[in-house]
Amino acid sequence: MINTNKQPKITLVGAGPGDPDLLTIKGLKAIQKADVVLYDALVGKEILDHIPVGAIRIYVGKRANNHRYSQDEINELLVRYACLHGHVVRLKGGDPFVFGRGHEELMFATDHDIEVAIVPGISSCIAVPELQQVPLTRRGVNESFWVLTGTTKDGVLSKDVAVAAQSSATVVILMGLKKIREIAKIFRKNGRSNLPVMVVENGSTEKERSVLGTINTIENEIVKNKISTPAIIVIGAVVGLHPNLNEKLKTVLGMANK
Numbered sequence: 001m002i003n004t005n006k007q008p009k010i011t012l013v014g015a016g017p018g019d020p021d022l023l024t025i026k027g028l029k030a031i032q033k034a035d036v037v038l039y040d041a042l043v044g045k046e047i048l049d050h051i052p053v054g055a056i057r058i059y060v061g062k063r064a065n066n067h068r069y070s071q072d073e074i075n076e077l078l079v080r081y082a083c084l085h086g087h088v089v090r091l092k093g094g095d096p097f098v099f100g101r102g103h104e105e106l107m108f109a110t111d112h113d114i115e116v117a118i119v120p121g122i123s124s125c126i127a128v129p130e131l132q133q134v135p136l137t138r139r140g141v142n143e144s145f146w147v148l149t150g151t152t153k154d155g156v157l158s159k160d161v162a163v164a165a166q167s168s169a170t171v172v173i174l175m176g177l178k179k180i181r182e183i184a185k186i187f188r189k190n191g192r193s194n195l196p197v198m199v200v201e202n203g204s205t206e207k208e209r210s211v212l213g214t215i216n217t218i219e220n221e222i223v224k225n226k227i228s229t230p231a232i233i234v235i236g237a238v239v240g241l242h243p244n245l246n247e248k249l250k251t252v253l254g255m256a257n258k
Contacts, residue, residue: 006086014095014121019204020046034089036081042093075108095121125172128203144169150176165190170236187215196239201231
C-alpha cells in the first residue's frame with residue numbers, strides 16, 4: 001500500500017559478517033521501523049525475521065556472475081520505494097562502505113534530495129579472523145593490515161595485492177577465492193612462499209569451515225577440503241598464531257617447539 005504521508009528516508013544498514021547476533025542494536029531498530037527492505041545475498045534469515053509484518057521485502061543480492069539487479073537498478077529502486085512508501089532500509093552484508101557500494105547508493109539518494117542515515121556493520125575482514133582467534137595485528141609480529149578486494153569491477157585481481165605482498169602487514173582479501181592461484185604466485189615472486197595463510201568459508205555462521213596452510217600449500221588445501229565462496233583469505237605471520245596450527249605446519253613456519 002502506498003503511503004504518501006511518510007517522509008522519504010533511506011537507511012543503509014550493515015548486517016555484519018553472518019552471525020545474526022552480530023547485528024548491531026541500531027541496525028535492528030532500523031529494520032524494525034522499515035516500510036521497505038532491500039537485502040543482499042549474505043543476509044541470513046534470522047535477520048530478515050526482524051522485518052515488520054506488512055513491510056515490502058526485495059531481494060537484490062549479487063553473487064559471482066549472478067546479479068539479480070544491476071547497481072543502477074538498485075539505486076533507482078531505493079529512491080522509488082522511498083518516495084512511494086517512506087522508510088527504506090538497504091540491508092547489506094558486513095559494512096555498507098567496505099566493498100559494499102554503500103557510498104554510491106548514498107550519493108544517488110542525496111542527489112534526489114532524500115535523507116540518508118548510515119548504520120555501520122561489523123565487517124567480515126575483522127570479525128572472521130578474530131573469531132578464529134587470529135589477530136590482524138599483534139605486538140612484535142606486525143604493525144598494520146591491508147583489506148583488499150580480490151576482484152575489481154573489471155574482473156581482474158587488484159594491483160594492490162602486489163604492493164601488499166611486499167609488506168609485513170597482514171593481508172585480508174575478500175572475494176578472492178577464485179584467484180588464489182594468482183595471489184599465491186604474486187607472494188612467491190616476493191619470496192613469501194612459506195608465509196602462513198588461512199581461508200575461512202561462511203565465517204561466523206553455523207556453516208563455517210576453515211583451512212590453514214602456506215602460500216605454497218593453500219591452493220591444495222582449498223581443493224582438498226572443497227572450500228567455496230563466500231570466503232575470506234588471510235595472509236601473514238599472525239596466521240601462525242592460530243590455535244589449530246598443526247606440528248607439520250609449525251615446522252614449515254619455523255615455529256616447532258616454540
